[in-house]
Amino acid sequence: MRKRMLLILAVFLILGSLAGCSGGNSAEAEKTEDGKVVVDFWTFWGSETRRPIIEKIIEDFNNSQDKIVVKHTYLPWGDIWTKNLASVAAGNPADVIINDINNVSQRAKNGQVEDISKYLDDSFKNQFYPHLWETVVYENKTYAVPFNTDTRMLFYNKKTFQEAGLDPNKPPQTWAELEEYAIKLDKKNGETYERIGFYPLWDNPNASAWMMNADNGTGYIEDGELKINTPKKVEALEWLLKWQDRIGAKNVQAFKAEFGSEQSNPFIAEKVAMWTDVGTFYTQIRDYGQHLDFGVAPIPSFTEGSGHWSEGGGFVAEVPKGSDSPEEAVEFIKYLTGPEAQKYWAMENFDNAANIEAAEATMSELLGKDKEVYEATVRNLEETKMGPVPVEYPEYHDRINPVIDNIMRGKISPEKGLEKAEKDVESIKK
CATH class of the missing domain: 3.40.190.10 (Periplasmic binding protein-like II)
Incomplete structure (x- = not known):
């Protein structure tokens, strides 16, 4: 009888403990x-x-x-x-x-x-x-x-614009102008870059933001529908690869290896003429780049009038x-x-x-x-x-990002890569 009473008491204690951990609002x-x-x-x-x-x-x-x-x-x-x-x-x-x-x-x-x-x-x-x-x-x-x-913005060095014969009060408005400006702003010594006009994957935004910008503000998932493998997103990745090919993967990595924060940031150190980042990047410029004469503008649009879309x-x-x-x-x-x-x-x-x-x-x-x-x-x-994660596709970025990395490494084409990414994301739908 005593053992039975102890067993009942133990059960009540366990149930009470579980009730306390149930996530309700009963606790005082x-x-x-x-x-x-x-x-x-x-x-x-x-x-x-x-x-x-x-x-x-x-x-x-x-x-x-x-x-x-x-x-x-x-x-x-x-x-x-x-x-x-x-x-x-x-x-x-x-x-x-x-x-x-x-x-x-x-x-x-x-x-x-x-x-x-x-x-x-x-x-x-x-x-x-x-x-x-x-x-x-x-x-x-x-x-x-x-x-x-x-929100992501384009910061640009007005002094380097003047040196390159560009109007310091007219930042690039489209991707075509961005590329045109960047080439003029590049400063080389033989095969070595002393200054890179622009590279789209330093520091913000990432590849997904450029794909969204190209695709009229359409993200990976819109109203529960997958929009990963679209012609505009493929075109955006091809454009990103052209930047890497033109500058050279070794130069991109060599510059990135020198990156630091504060005054050693490449834009503040005037080693990069145009830089995309969140608005609070300005506080670094304010505190460590007092020598800079700079402007700020929206991310250039894919084509004229298509929208200066930015990730948030x-x-x-x-x-x-x-x-x-x-x-x-x-x-x-x-x-x-x-x-x-x-x-x-x-x-x-x-x-x-x-x-x-x-x-x-x-x-x-x-x-x-x-x-x-x-x-x-x-x-x-x-x-x-914004990029709210739909409940149907939890952690979908984990399926897409490795594919994007392989695309940028030349291991898979943009078209085949995005096709694979969309299938991979579709498979996790709950």
Whole structure:
């Protein structure tokens, strides 16, 4: 009889333990001695630049009300998401986490993030750029709030333009002009390049962005339909291979081997005359390239009038599944993504705010080159495409990227490579 009672007790203990790890919201919220609900906030912002900024925002929120206290936990890039998934599975996650914007639907489908729709009114979404808001909605429910975003721009050295006989106030508008300008900007000593006018795969965007640009803004997957193997994407890869052939793979690799950050960046060191990168690249130029006379422009369009399409990314604030204080977590998210905090983040980081009012306020306060570059990135959002991962094709990039690498190495033709990539992605449809 005693053994039977012990067995029953053991079963109840196990069931109770499993219930505690089920990801529900039944756990009691942690509170301070004075009764404030503790919201544990995880980010990967631990640098000397960004950590003080996010902690100032947290401090301002904590001082703005007397019901919630947010505690910041820094976790290194990469580790944060592994630990997030482990903590969700164990039933003891953070209350708010900064996560990738293009994978929200995947996390929603997998039950890793809370549906926060009931905490937001219908007008809340109007604060944010529509193409960003689309990424946080899955099956008509909201699972995150956009925090920031980015877009790719063309930075060009005006001094080298003048040296090459090009108008420093007229950057290339099409791929044909980009190639024409680059050849004029090349500076060689025999077979060795002292300066390369341009190479399309340094540093952003990658091959997928050029294919999307060529294909009238069409990504790999549109409305659940595969658009990987299209004539324009094949043409884009053939164009990329021509750049490599003209400059020479050895020269491309030799230049890349010398790349570094900050003042050793090849554009800042004036070893490359035109450079594509996200808008925040400007902060490197501002801090380490004061000698540069540069301009910024949209990525050239495939043909005249086809669109200066750019890839976009960014991050969201979300509530991991199983948070014991989701309502308080959302209250903090509302502040974090509101105009005041977003403007402060944008002004200090030169980041593209997801909040429209904050972006416009930032533009109005910046001056000189700061204003010129930030305004250019905000305008560029109109032709920036996000790449949300469809739930039917999880991790589809893992099937495509190795094929693209083999195409660039000459192991397979663009046409056959994209045909293979599309079949490989189709095979993982769930």
